[in-house]
Amino acid sequence: xxxxxxxxxxxxxxxxxxxxxxxxxxxxxxxxxxxxxxxxxxxxxxxxxxxxxxxxxxxxxxxxxxxxxxxxxxxxxxxxxxxxxxxxxxxxxxxxxxxxxxxxxxxxxxxxxxxxxxxxxxxxxxxxxxxxxxxxxxxxxxxxxxxxxxxxxxxxxxxxxxxxxxxxxxxxxxxxxxxxxxxxxxxxxxxxxxxxxxxxxxxxxxxx
Amino acid sequence: xxxxxxxxxxxxxxxxxxxxxxxxxxxxxxxxxxxxxxxxxxxxxxxxxxxxxxxxxxxxxxxxxxxxxxxxxxxxxxxxxxxxxxxxx
Numbered sequence: 001x002x003x004x005x006x007x008x009x010x011x012x013x014x015x016x017x018x019x020x021x022x023x024x025x026x027x028x029x030x031x032x033x034x035x036x037x038x039x040x041x042x043x044x045x046x047x048x049x050x051x052x053x054x055x056x057x058x059x060x061x062x063x064x065x066x067x068x069x070x071x072x073x074x075x076x077x078x079x080x081x082x083x084x085x086x087x088x089x090x091x092x093x094x095x096x097x098x099x100x101x102x103x104x105x106x107x108x109x110x111x112x113x114x115x116x117x118x119x120x121x122x123x124x125x126x127x128x129x130x131x132x133x134x135x136x137x138x139x140x141x142x143x144x145x146x147x148x149x150x151x152x153x154x155x156x157x158x159x160x161x162x163x164x165x166x167x168x169x170x171x172x173x174x175x176x177x178x179x180x181x182x183x184x185x186x187x188x189x190x191x192x193x194x195x196x197x198x199x200x201x202x203x204x205x206x207x208x
Numbered sequence: 209x210x211x212x213x214x215x216x217x218x219x220x221x222x223x224x225x226x227x228x229x230x231x232x233x234x235x236x237x238x239x240x241x242x243x244x245x246x247x248x249x250x251x252x253x254x255x256x257x258x259x260x261x262x263x264x265x266x267x268x269x270x271x272x273x274x275x276x277x278x279x280x281x282x283x284x285x286x287x288x289x290x291x292x293x294x295x296x297x
């Protein structure tokens with residue numbers, strides 16, 4: 001996360017004026033270190049998607065029957081929540097680049113609320129499954145369903161912690177139009193969490 | 209509507225929602241088999257591309273980074289297609 005810029009820089013960029021071109025340098029937004037982490041995470045999820053698909057190939061009936069027991073509506077609701085949260089965080093970065101710190105703070109809060117909504121809906125879904133006696137050892141489909149979605153769930157939790165830290169720093173005036181690398185870093189991680197879900201949702205809940 | 213079209217984030221958000229509802233509708237319609245699965249996966253890939261380019265901001269980075277993220281998406285989709293193709297044989 002970036003340190004707070006000098007007051008003169010913050011004030012200079014609070015004034016209205018043309019927005020700076022995003023990533024005019026052509027480099028990745030945020031700290032490069034987070035991108036090493038993001039690439040590693042994306043590689044792991046790609047392997048898990050492949051493992052799911054190839055395991056499904058030899059247990060078609062089990063996977064198709066298991067998939068029909070999933071709550072597709074809550075899966076869709078969670079997709080809507082994550083997409084909306086991601087859009088709010090992208091908007092938080094955009095308005096910060098225009099020097100609108102207060103608006104950025106509210107967009108971040110909306111993103112955090114979307115993430116919290118996802119965790120609530122997913123917890124209710126897990127609760128219903130565990131209540132029905134389903135566990136990791138029920139069969140291979142549920143092993144994949146529970147482990148894949150819980151692995152992603154933990155990423156959402158980490159993303160929420162990062163967004164909360166970014167929100168607190170924004171509230172303290174820690175970012176400006178000229179310097180909001182830390183916010184871009186947190187946002188990049190959050191978008192990765194959304195990106196993974198966009199493939200995980202149809203793969204596990206819908207594709208038969 | 210004009211404001212929605214003027215703000216790229218809002219436009220992408222609306223397109224992502226429409227694509228999500230389309231996926232859920234296809235699933236609820238009972239569509240089954242390789243063609244339906246590949247249609248759903250194509251929509252997922254399109255949604256992923258919007259998130260990569262617009263929300264992540266990769267559209268404004270060097271072509272090298274766009275290719276790296278594009279290669280990841282291609283790899284993930286290829287692994288899923290291969291698995292489903294083996295299952296359909």
